[in-house]
Amino acid sequence: MCNPQCVMSGVDALKERMFCVLLHPTLFTSLISMLLKLFASLFGTIAAYVFYGILRVLYKQFTSLWRNLPGPTSKHWFYGNLKQLMNDEDPTVQEQWVQQYGPTFKYHRFFGRAALYTADLKAIHHFLANTETYQKSEWARFTLGRIVGPGILVVEGDVHKRQRKIMNPAFGPAQVRELTEIFVEKSMQLRDSWASQVANSSGVVRVDALSWLRKTTLDIIGLAGFNYKIDAIGAEDGAPPNELVDAFEALLAGETGFSLARFLQLRFPILRNIPFKQDKVFSKAQATMMRIGRRLLADSKREVSENGTFETGTGRARDLLSLLLRANTSKDLPTNQRLSDVDVIAQVPTFLVAGHETTSTAVTWALLALTQNTAAQTRLREEALGVSTDRPTMDELNALSYMDCVVRETLRMHAPVATTSRVALRDDIVPLDKPFKDTTGTVHESLQGESVLIPILVLNRNFELWGPDAMEFIPERWEKPPPGINAIPGVWGHMLTFLGGTRSCIGYRFALVEMKALIFTLVRAFEFELAVPIAEMGRTDDIVQCPIVVTDRVAGNQLPLLLRPVSH
Ligand code: HEM
Ligand SMILES: *[C@@H]1O[C@H](CO)[C@@H](O)[C@H](O)[C@H]1NC(C)=O
Ligand SMILES: *[C@@H]1O[C@H](CO)[C@@H](O)[C@H](O)[C@H]1NC(C)=O
Numbered sequence: 001m002c003n004p005q006c007v008m009s010g011v012d013a014l015k016e017r018m019f020c021v022l023l024h025p026t027l028f029t030s031l032i033s034m035l036l037k038l039f040a041s042l043f044g045t046i047a048a049y050v051f052y053g054i055l056r057v058l059y060k061q062f063t064s065l066w067r068n069l070p071g072p073t074s075k076h077w078f079y080g081n082l083k084q085l086m087n088d089e090d091p092t093v094q095e096q097w098v099q100q101y102g103p104t105f106k107y108h109r110f111f112g113r114a115a116l117y118t119a120d121l122k123a124i125h126h127f128l129a130n131t132e133t134y135q136k137s138e139w140a141r142f143t144l145g146r147i148v149g150p151g152i153l154v155v156e157g158d159v160h161k162r163q164r165k166i167m168n169p170a171f172g173p174a175q176v177r178e179l180t181e182i183f184v185e186k187s188m189q190l191r192d193s194w195a196s197q198v199a200n201s202s203g204v205v206r207v208d209a210l211s212w213l214r215k216t217t218l219d220i221i222g223l224a225g226f227n228y229k230i231d232a233i234g235a236e237d238g239a240p241p242n243e244l245v246d247a248f249e250a251l252l253a254g255e256t257g258f259s260l261a262r263f264l265q266l267r268f269p270i271l272r273n274i275p276f277k278q279d280k281v282f283s284k285a286q287a288t289m290m291r292i293g294r295r296l297l298a299d300s301k302r303e304v305s306e307n308g309t310f311e312t313g314t315g316r317a318r319d320l321l322s323l324l325l326r327a328n329t330s331k332d333l334p335t336n337q338r339l340s341d342v343d344v345i346a347q348v349p350t351f352l353v354a355g356h357e358t359t360s361t362a363v364t365w366a367l368l369a370l371t372q373n374t375a376a377q378t379r380l381r382e383e384a385l386g387v388s389t390d391r392p393t394m395d396e397l398n399a400l401s402y403m404d405c406v407v408r409e410t411l412r413m414h415a416p417v418a419t420t421s422r423v424a425l426r427d428d429i430v431p432l433d434k435p436f437k438d439t440t441g442t443v444h445e446s447l448q449g450e451s452v453l454i455p456i457l458v459l460n461r462n463f464e465l466w467g468p469d470a471m472e473f474i475p476e477r478w479e480k481p482p483p484g485i486n487a488i489p490g491v492w493g494h495m496l497t498f499l500g501g502t503r504s505c506i507g508y509r510f511a512l513v514e515m516k517a518l519i520f521t522l523v524r525a526f527e528f529e530l531a532v533p534i535a536e537m538g539r540t541d542d543i544v545q546c547p548i549v550v551t552d553r554v555a556g557n558q559l560p561l562l563l564r565p566v567s568h
């Protein structure tokens with residue numbers, strides 16, 4: 001079979017020889033059979049894995065303490081009740097389930113697989129307090145990790161503890177006090193942009209408040225987060241996109257939404273190394289994000305080294321990234337607790353994910369609520385106009401008592417993050433406030449933890465805790481809050497809006513003052529009216545829950561408002 005050229009030296013010869021070997025009939029067939037065997041064993045392994053997975057699920061389904069719980073029937077062979085949970089068909093479906101079945105019941109996930117739902121306060125407290133056992137799901141960490149890298153949102157266990165400890169001081173009251181100037185300055189820029197649009201028209205103008213507020217919070221997190229000018233408010237329509245925003249949006253677009261490829265990657269980690277169609281755009285965006293992150297880090301390092309460390313700090317930089325670097329130089333910090341460059345760079349997209357859309361939607365919902373409660377809008381405006389400066393400090397903003405009520409009521413009624421979830425890493429018994437009776441009549445005092453939802457919005461609007469008007473926007477309730485809410489394990493305001501425990505929102509003080517600065521500045525300048533009938537407003541639950549005009553879904557999430565200048 002082999003021709004004489006086979007007998008040669010060097011690499012070429014080797015290649016040729018392999019070629020000859022391949023052509024040799026007996027070797028050829030044995031190679032094929034080897035490959036077949038390999039495929040068979042690979043396939044066998046996968047099949048066994050799937051079979052094992054199914055058995056494990058079935059075993060859990062038939063042995064779980066809550067298998068006989070009542071609850072809604074599965075609505076779809078594949079999605080179960082998940083679509084009902086996630087979309088806006090009926091925004092109060094969870095509240096209805098709690099009303100009908102009590103705080104603890106069973107619902108259905110993919111392939112109709114039963115899962116536990118509980119709004120029981122003791123159980124929720126247990127999930128939030130035991131972060132060693134209850135962690136973010138693989139799915140959440142995998143998708144989020146591809147966007148932000150190993151930032152504080154993604155990591156668990158000791159790595160999280162270490163990052164959180166270093167990051168905490170950067171989010172303290174003293175730091176937020178310093179950042180207030182940025183919040184106010186950017187709020188005024190938005191105000192002026194709207195004012196010039198009003199001046200251009202006949203005294204009333206229609207704006208999409210959501211998109212403008214998004215631009216504003218993006219500018220704010222850029223400056224306050226890492227001393228980076230995004231200038232989304234000032235950008236001309238059609239101007240070339242900012243590279244950071246561009247990269248960030250490509251990352252989000254690549255990872256959100258459901259795709260079969262992602263589903264399979266979740267189930268079979270080996271597939272995660274296979275690039276999919278959108279991965280090219282995605283990798284490019286990741287690389288851009290990394291490059292900008294490195295540059296921002298280098299800038300911050302230079303600033304900190306020129307202008308002093310945490311202890312001696314005379315530095316001017318007040319952005320979160322520089323604060324992190326200063327904290328990293330603190331003498332009290334053991335060397336093994338320090339942050340690496342990669343850790344710090346990962347916080348850049350982390351702050352964008354965590355701190356931008358959450359706050360802009362919160363302010364959007366506040367404005368929507370104020371159009372429906374004009375008495376509250378007027379009272380709030382009067383209080384704000386009572387302040388003698390356009391540039392209030394954090395303490396001046398926090399001294400506005402009705403503003404505080406409006407912000408609390410907004411975050412209660414319209415918590416931007418409506419639910420979050422956790423998965424139990426080990427067998428665990430969950431204590432319950434209210435024992436439940438299953439369909440066989442057996443009463444259970446506790447249940448097993450597994451994959452759990454934390455129903456933030458549902459608890460924020462629970463009738464038993466908040467009273468019969470729980471579903472209404474009434475800022476005055478905060479003048480005398482119901483005592484029952486003290487049992488809610490939230491880090492702020494007896495609500496779960498910023499969650500609770502060691503994984504609660506690290507940026508809640510930042511968010512609250514930012515919201516107040518925006519609402520203060522806007523309500524002093526404009527009167528707000530909803531531009532469409534209220535019946536046309538709905539809610540979508542993307543990453544955060546956003547308002548949408550149901551008669552114009554193609555336009556995406558929006559809040560159309562009519563603005564009139566306030567006459568002094
Ligand atoms: C109204 C605005 C905001 C709301 C409603 C909100 C809500 C939340 C919630 C519910 C969580 C927990 C998520 C989970 O574990 O499933 C969280 C975590 C977090 N938030 Fe916020 N957030 C807001 C604004 C901000 C801002 C402005 C920042 C930063 C500047 C921020 C930074 C973070 C970070 C870093 C985490 C992760 C903390 C950890 O895992 O240790 N958030 N937020
Ligand atoms: C005001 O109107 C003029 C002419 O219609 C237009 O060129 C300009 O861009 C408008 N300005 C704003 C802020 O809308
Ligand atoms: C250090 O602070 C001064 C002002 O105090 C500032 O002008 C300078 O740019 C800072 N250095 C760096 C590298 O940012």
Ligand SMILES: *[C@@H]1O[C@H](CO)[C@@H](O)[C@H](O)[C@H]1NC(C)=O
Nearest residue numbers: 325328329338339340341344
């Ligand atoms: C934090 O400090 C350690 C030790 O001083 C240093 O090796 C590390 O590079 C620092 N991290 C960053 C992001 O500068």
